[in-house]
Amino acid sequence: MRDAVRPIAALTAAAALLLAVVAPSGSAFAQAKQPSAPAMQAAPAPAQPPEVKQIALTDKQIESILASQKDFDALSDQASARPGAKEPPNMLAKLDEVAKKYGFANYADYAIVQSNIELVMGGFDPKTKTYVGSEAVLKQQLAEVQADKKMSAEDKKDALADINEALKSPPPAVAFKSNIDLVGKYYDKLLALMQDDE
Numbered sequence: 696m697r698d699a700v701r702p703i704a705a706l707t708a709a710a711a712l713l714l715a716v717v718a719p720s721g722s723a724f725a726q727a728k729q730p731s732a733p734a735m736q737a738a739p740a741p742a743q744p745p746e747v748k749q750i751a752l753t754d755k756q757i758e759s760i761l762a763s764q765k766d767f768d769a770l771s772d773q774a775s776a777r778p779g780a781k782e783p784p785n786m787l788a789k790l791d792e793v794a795k796k797y798g799f800a801n802y803a804d805y806a807i808v809q810s811n812i813e814l815v816m817g818g819f820d821p822k823t824k825t826y827v828g829s830e831a832v833l834k835q836q837l838a839e840v841q842a843d844k845k846m847s848a849e850d851k852k853d854a855l856a857d858i859n860e861a862l863k864s865p866p867p868a869v870a871f872k873s874n875i876d877l878v879g880k881y882y883d884k885l886l887a888l889m890q891d892d893e
Contacts, residue, residue, distance in 0.1 A: 764888055
């Protein structure tokens, strides 16, 4: 049961779609185009994800993220309803349009705000709803999985491997400490949004 382990930075479906859209491959559906076995062998090991461009968040940005999710989820649903299909025409333009509707300059601007929120959320203890840092949350998850008697041995092994891997390269420290208080103010709404998208 990997779902027993909450990811540190649970991406919304829309944010996951952005990562695919702005990835160097240029295709929102790069995952659907699996390379052949020889191509996979020749490919270098995957690089670490790019570091989050940290910004000071505002109430308006967080409220816009919350308000925009239905529209972004609708676009994501359209895209995922076509597995293996070509990227829908003008997907980036559609993403930009939704982002602009909610006050962002474009979808990339939206994604930066989303990433900053996720960076902070990853450091909140879900039980106390207080910020303790991502490393402390990961260690807490590690202890919980180790103590879980209901989890199958295989699921436990996978979950522990995932957490240990995350501990090797934890997210960067939050640069703008004001973001912690701001995200804490919206914690319940943001958590509900993230859980809906998992």
